[in-house]
Amino acid sequence: MTRTLLPALTALTLFTACAPLIPHQGPTVSIGDASGFTTTVNLRRKDLKPVCSLEHFREGFRYTYMSMWNKRVETILEAKPAPDVTAYYSGKLFHSGPGIKAALNENPRSRDGYTECQEASHQQGTMHGFLYALDDLKSLEEGAPK
Numbered sequence: 001m002t003r004t005l006l007p008a009l010t011a012l013t014l015f016t017a018c019a020p021l022i023p024h025q026g027p028t029v030s031i032g033d034a035s036g037f038t039t040t041v042n043l044r045r046k047d048l049k050p051v052c053s054l055e056h057f058r059e060g061f062r063y064t065y066m067s068m069w070n071k072r073v074e075t076i077l078e079a080k081p082a083p084d085v086t087a088y089y090s091g092k093l094f095h096s097g098p099g100i101k102a103a104l105n106e107n108p109r110s111r112d113g114y115t116e117c118q119e120a121s122h123q124q125g126t127m128h129g130f131l132y133a134l135d136d137l138k139s140l141e142e143g144a145p146k
Contacts, residue, residue, distance in 0.1 A: 029058050031066055036095030041065065041136070047128050053121035056114070060125025061132070066094040068133040084145040092140070 026045050032038035041061075051057045073092050076085070111119060 027054060029061050029065070031062050031069075032094035033096070037092045038094070039136075041132055043128075047124075051121045051124050052117040056118045056121040057125035057128075060122035060127075061129035062125075064126045064129030065133045065136075066096060068130060069137060070094055072137050082145070088144050 027043045027048060029041045029043060030038070031041060043061075048054065048057065070093050073089050076089050080086075081089075111122060114122065
């Protein structure tokens with residue numbers, strides 16, 4: 001029986017490895033604009049279960065993700081690293097508008113008109129933007145020239 005199962009499992013493994021990857025079907029957040037670095041982050045559906053306003057979740061997510069990312073990249077560049085490291089990081093700053101860098105300077109009073117649902121969704125987005133940025137920054141730094 002082992003002799004008949006082994007070729008079948010091998011063939012299944014090979015066919016599975018050659019199958020095209022299924023594109024992400026869940027919600028996404030686009031970060032940055034054309035004047036700087038841009039990316040699209042794929043959200044996990046489980047992160048959105050307690051969210052009642054996807055728009056406000058994305059707003060909080062985008063703001064925190066951009067701010068953390070830019071602060072880390074700016075800190076690396078301020079240390080005046082080797083030219084190849086500088087080249088790797090220099091084009092990786094997000095802009096939140098034409099020529100404006102995203103920075104941690106949000107005024108919480110700007111959300112005074114939010115409903116409880118909108119504020120809770122924004123806060124959830126902020127928390128998840130922080131966590132996703134940590135993961136993505138780790139990957140970015142692992143890919144940097146040594």
